[in-house]
Amino acid sequence: MIPLNSWAQLLMERGNDPHSGGSEGQAQSVWVWRCDTVRLHPTLEQEELLQSVGDTVAKLINMENYRRRRALFEGKGIDYNWKSAWKRRETDYIEIYKLLGSVNFHETCRFISEMWRSFVSTLKAKKKGKLEPWQQVRPPGYRKREGQRLPIILVRFDNYKVDLQKKGITPSILEHRITLRWKTKVVGKAGEAGSANHNI
Numbered sequence: 001m002i003p004l005n006s007w008a009q010l011l012m013e014r015g016n017d018p019h020s021g022g023s024e025g026q027a028q029s030v031w032v033w034r035c036d037t038v039r040l041h042p043t044l045e046q047e048e049l050l051q052s053v054g055d056t057v058a059k060l061i062n063m064e065n066y067r068r069r070r071a072l073f074e075g076k077g078i079d080y081n082w083k084s085a086w087k088r089r090e091t092d093y094i095e096i097y098k099l100l101g102s103v104n105f106h107e108t109c110r111f112i113s114e115m116w117r118s119f120v121s122t123l124k125a126k127k128k129g130k131l132e133p134w135q136q137v138r139p140p141g142y143r144k145r146e147g148q149r150l151p152i153i154l155v156r157f158d159n160y161k162v163d164l165q166k167k168g169i170t171p172s173i174l175e176h177r178i179t180l181r182w183k184t185k186v187v188g189k190a191g192e193a194g195s196a197n198h199n200i
Contacts, residue, residue, distance in 0.1 A: 011020065015022065017032040024092075031134075038139075038169075038182040039182060039183065039184055040100040040169070040180045040181070040182050041180070041181050041182060041183060042178075042180050042181075046178050046180060049153060049173065049178070050153060050173075051098070052099075053104070053151075053153055053173055053200060054101060054151025054152055055097075055103070055149055055151045056096055056099050056154045057100065057104070057108050057151070057152050057153060058143040058150055058151050058152055059096065059149060059151040060085075060093060060096050060100070060105070060108050060112075061111070061112055061142075061152070062142045062143055062144070063092075063093070063096075064093075064109075064112050065112065065115075065139075065140050065141065065142060066142070066163050067079075068112075068116060068139070068140075069139050069140075072139055073155075076119055078116065078119070079116065080113055080116035080119070080120055081113060082109045082110050082113035083115070085107065085108075085109040085112055086109045086194050089105055094139045096192070101168045103156055103159055103161075104154065104155070104156075104173065106157070107154045107156045107159075108154055111190065113122075113139075115142060116139075119137070119138075119139050119140060122137050123137055153171075153173070155171045155172075155173075159171060159172045160172060163179075166179075166181075167181055167182050167183070168180060168181050168182070169182070
């Protein structure tokens, strides 16, 4: 599990108030209560479900990045709007939309948009001469490793719960609400219910 807003954690480490907004040009931030890394121990049935969902999310990312890369290389501009993928949920991506459900599909669209926005920001930095000579600017690629899709699951910040006492995280995936256990020690008081300050 990683913090939804790592920038807020960085500000807190520097002793800044994340709610202040910082100096001009700094991004607005939110409090990050914990940052824990745990190893999940799903059952065989849970692992099968997670693999299926993760592969479907990777498929959507790859399909959408292919479409956007093609538009870029054909000189049609850079598409960094999350709505352009969302609008295709009832046409090109209808089967994926049915598998992921509205919330998970929407979060994947947002994730794709963030990748392309980052690409745009990097291009602007290059034009201003702010990049090192060795830094290469490339459009977002595909989630693949050795020719196979690399699964990923994106869970929206308000779509899961963490229970420190029972050592479990309960994300809402499709119509399922499964509880994934871990054995790693985490920071927090015993019996403290988890909050929506992690992403997995």
